[in-house]
Amino acid sequence: MAKLPNCAYAPPAYDGPSKGEVIKLRSEFLTPALVTFYRDPIMLVDGHMQYLFDETGKRYLDGLAGIVSVSAGHCHPRIMQAVNMQNSRLQHTTTIYLHPNIAKFAEKLASTLPEGLDCVYFTNSGSEANDLAILMARAYTKNYDVIALRNGYHGGSQGAMGLTAHSSWKYAVPHGFGVHHSVVPDRYRGYFGYDDPECGAKYALDVKDLIERGSSGAIAAFIAEPIQGVGGVIEMPPNYLQHAYKYVRDAGGICISDEVQTGFGRTGEHFWGFENNNVVPDMVVMAKGIGNGCPLAAVVTTKEIAQSMTEAIHFNTFGGNPVSCAQGLATLEVILEDDLQGNAKRLGEQLFAGFADLQNKYACIGDVRGKGLMGGLELVEDEDKTPATQLTADIFETCKDLGLLIGKGGYYGNVLRIKPPMCLTKEDIVFMLEVLDEAFAKETA
Numbered sequence: 001m002a003k004l005p006n007c008a009y010a011p012p013a014y015d016g017p018s019k020g021e022v023i024k025l026r027s028e029f030l031t032p033a034l035v036t037f038y039r040d041p042i043m044l045v046d047g048h049m050q051y052l053f054d055e056t057g058k059r060y061l062d063g064l065a066g067i068v069s070v071s072a073g074h075c076h077p078r079i080m081q082a083v084n085m086q087n088s089r090l091q092h093t094t095t096i097y098l099h100p101n102i103a104k105f106a107e108k109l110a111s112t113l114p115e116g117l118d119c120v121y122f123t124n125s126g127s128e129a130n131d132l133a134i135l136m137a138r139a140y141t142k143n144y145d146v147i148a149l150r151n152g153y154h155g156g157s158q159g160a161m162g163l164t165a166h167s168s169w170k171y172a173v174p175h176g177f178g179v180h181h182s183v184v185p186d187r188y189r190g191y192f193g194y195d196d197p198e199c200g201a202k203y204a205l206d207v208k209d210l211i212e213r214g215s216s217g218a219i220a221a222f223i224a225e226p227i228q229g230v231g232g233v234i235e236m237p238p239n240y241l242q243h244a245y246k247y248v249r250d251a252g253g254i255c256i257s258d259e260v261q262t263g264f265g266r267t268g269e270h271f272w273g274f275e276n277n278n279v280v281p282d283m284v285v286m287a288k289g290i291g292n293g294c295p296l297a298a299v300v301t302t303k304e305i306a307q308s309m310t311e312a313i314h315f316n317t318f319g320g321n322p323v324s325c326a327q328g329l330a331t332l333e334v335i336l337e338d339d340l341q342g343n344a345k346r347l348g349e350q351l352f353a354g355f356a357d358l359q360n361k362y363a364c365i366g367d368v369r370g371k372g373l374m375g376g377l378e379l380v381e382d383e384d385k386t387p388a389t390q391l392t393a394d395i396f397e398t399c400k401d402l403g404l405l406i407g408k409g410g411y412y413g414n415v416l417r418i419k420p421p422m423c424l425t426k427e428d429i430v431f432m433l434e435v436l437d438e439a440f441a442k443e444t445a
């Protein structure tokens with residue numbers, strides 16, 4: 001059985017309500033819309049860097065990072081020190097008063113982006129940031145139509161739900177006015193495959209067609225994730241975004257990169273996901289990994305585009321809060337100073353080499369996708385690519401039993417998603433691959 005690498009940290013004994021009591025309280029007082037992972041849900045009460053602990057002290061390797069949010073590690077000491085210090089001095093004022101944290105953090109964030117992308121608006125969640133991005137795009141261009149991609153996930157607010165294109169995340173309520181969804185450039189399941197070097201340009205033709213025949217012809221914005229996360233780690237093919245951006249800009253629109261999952265070095269090769277595609281967006285949406293676990297998100301754009309928001313007053317009570325900004329700034333400093341992007345690159349190579357070995361060994365691994373520490377394994381039953389949804393769920397459970405927490409996604413729920421905190425080590429990757437091997441062996445036997 002795979003053995004977790006050693007960890008010097010030992011959590012304090014847990015003395016809170018039992019798991020059974022918490023389940024009871026949740027079912028009595030919390031919305032039934034909340035879902036939990038695992039047939040027997042786990043309760044996590046402590047975290048240290050890449051590890052999580054349940055109430056019994058059992059340790060897990062966190063292969064999902066609180067859904068790609070804990071970029072630098074749970075309770076990272078340097079980040080905690082900055083947050084605790086800020087908490088003890090001043091928690092909240094709003095942006096109507098000056099505070100250094102929001103200004104210092106905005107400056108640092110802008111330094112990671114191409115020149116011109118230097119005007120920051122902080123919010124509390126990715127959904128809010130996407131709502132704001134679309135509002136700003138419409139205010140700036142004075143156009144209304146927006147293009148998003150099928151199979152994309154951009155959040156659960158009514159505006160962001162309109163951008164999202166997965167029936168599992170959409171309610172039958174009016175949403176997404178003016179939003180059109182272009183075909184997802186999925187080389188595994190789509191019309192054009194990995195064997196077609198022109199597939200990026202071919203898929204982008206659907207964006208052109210949508211502009212010409214599915215919209216007013218004048219576009220406010222195009223929004224896409226460089227690698228669709230919730231949708232099952234679908235990478236945009238080479239040249240796809242370059243062509244799509246051109247069609248959109250020719251129609252008067254601006255291009256938005258939703259970097260909520262791909263940002264902050266996770267893809268290894270580059271700090272931002274769009275950089276892997278040789279494009280420069282007009283607006284970047286970030287959340288999750290920006291705050292290492294706190295409610296923090298941002299839209300970064302040019303000063304000219306941001307100016308359009310001054311026509312009315314837009315206010316966000318907690319956006320840019322001193323504590324969130326202390327956490328965001330410390331997280332960014334840790335990511336840069338500890339070269340977590342380099343770690344994502346090096347360990348990503350090790351991880352994907354291991355994935356290739358697993359794919360050679362297990363025929364059910366139909367496709368391996370992703371970059372750096374954003375990996376996806378799509379599981380199928382046969383050569384017709386019938387989604388192996390049940391097998392995926394079984395492997396996901398077994399990994400948990402063996403001490404590894406990972407994610408699951410894709411429209412059919414047949415993609416294993418691996419997105420750990422970027423502070424993990426090569427020993428952790430060895431453990432992760434051994435656990436996956438054991439779980440595949442058990443569940444495919």
Ligand SMILES: Cc1ncc(COP(=O)(O)O)c(C=O)c1O
Nearest residue numbers: 125126127153154155229260261
């Ligand atoms: C790519 C992407 N955009 C936006 C969001 C929405 O972020 P939030 O849940 O913080 O509203 C998510 C959440 O999973 C996401 O993955």
